[in-house]
Amino acid sequence: MRRFTRLKAFLPAAVSVFLTLPWGAAVPLQAKPQQAQPRRIGVWLTNSPSPLYYDTARIDRAVQELAEAGFNTLYPNVWSRGTTFHRSRHAPMEQALEKANPNLDPICRFTKAAHRRGLQVIPWFEYGLMEPADAAVVRQNPDWVLQRRDGSSEMAMHGKPMVWLNPAHPGVRQRFLGLIGEIVQRCSVDGIQLDDHFAWPVELGYDPTSRELFLAATGREPPDDHTDRAWMRWRRQQLTGLLRELRGQLKPSGTLISLSPGPFRFAYNHWLQDWELWSLGELIDDLVVQNYAHSVKGFEKDLNQPALVKARSWGMPVEIGILAGFGGRTPNMATLAQKTQLSLQRGHGVIYFYWEGLWGLHAGPEGAAYRQAAFRQLHQSFNGPLVPPPPVALPQRR
DSSP: OGGGGGHTTTTTTBBOOOOOOOOOOOOOOOOOOOOBOOEEEEEEEEEESGGGOOOOHHHHHHHHHHTTTTOOEEEEEEETEEEEESSSSSSHHHHHHHHHHHTTTTTHHHHHHHHHHHOEEEEEEETTTTEEETOOHHHHHHGBOOOTTTSSOEEEEEEEEEEEBBBSSSSHHHHHHHHHHHHHHHHHOOEEETTTTSOOOTTTTOOOHHHHHHHHSSSSOOOOOOOOHHHHHHHHHHHHHHHHHHHHHHHHGGGGEEEEEOOHEEEEEHHHHHHHHHHTTSSSSEEEEOOOOHHHHHHHOOOOOOOOHHHTTTTSSSEEEEEBTTTBBBHHHHHHHHHHHHHHHHTTTTEOOOOHHHHSTTOOTTOOOHHHHHHHHHHHHHHSSSOOOOOOOOOOOO
């Protein structure tokens, strides 16, 4: 219950689930009563691709629309492609923002606008320990970069060559903690979020720094097999150590730590993210497990992964990350409603990726007005009373 204290002030009690599907789902789902518990209804917001971050009026209007549609938590991206969205002591400002208006400070503006309307803001550090290969911090600190056994370090991610900084290196730790600490202090945010980029890719760790640390700790060189379980465990412990240090830094302010990983086996075996251990060890306060399966059947299957089933008994909020729309992938509202209901039936909140996929650039053929009204009714139906909400006259599809 201690984990829910900060949430009770702003989240309504969800005493039941009663979903109507006025947008025409082929197979209506039966509502199931749910035990009362706070739930997050959230959305990730980014600058790419979106004009949102570069216009103060657009930011305020977006927050107002989200509040009216029943959202209670915003996850704006604050750390992406090796840049920030504010003046930082630790990294350069995002170039488009610096050109448009370097004093705009979108994260603080999101926070002020959201707090006026009773919403929480949890900035999302998307790139975590990953940096563009040509970033200044990489050129200036080559000893911070993780390497494969053959000495290479670059990985193709998001269409660009990327490298990963070593979470066991003191310089990397200091910079990482500094990036997070400054946004918490400046904007009075409610928490911060790490995702699948807060990681140590399993094939990496053969750089001189990691070899030296492993030799000092174990008396032996790292094994050639990067999937060796003891070698994986040692590297995972270094990542855990950085998270524990972050927890100690944020604990006095009461700033919560959210984590948004992928399915557990993939997260551990590929990224050395042991989010089950981190949850049970109270190193995180909020867990958002990404589930971007295209079909409803695949989505439901992923909800039944063993670690996620166990997570329901951990006494912490557990949400499901749902794809609302991105690029050429924009599910219709009937599909989104079914995925949302499946999550709610298992006691989870929902976080949508991403803002422009709700009723923005990637609203799909249904159109912005239709989807905005549909999301509002969807959220009213599971945050409201046991009786069904009044019918909403939804606009015609365009």
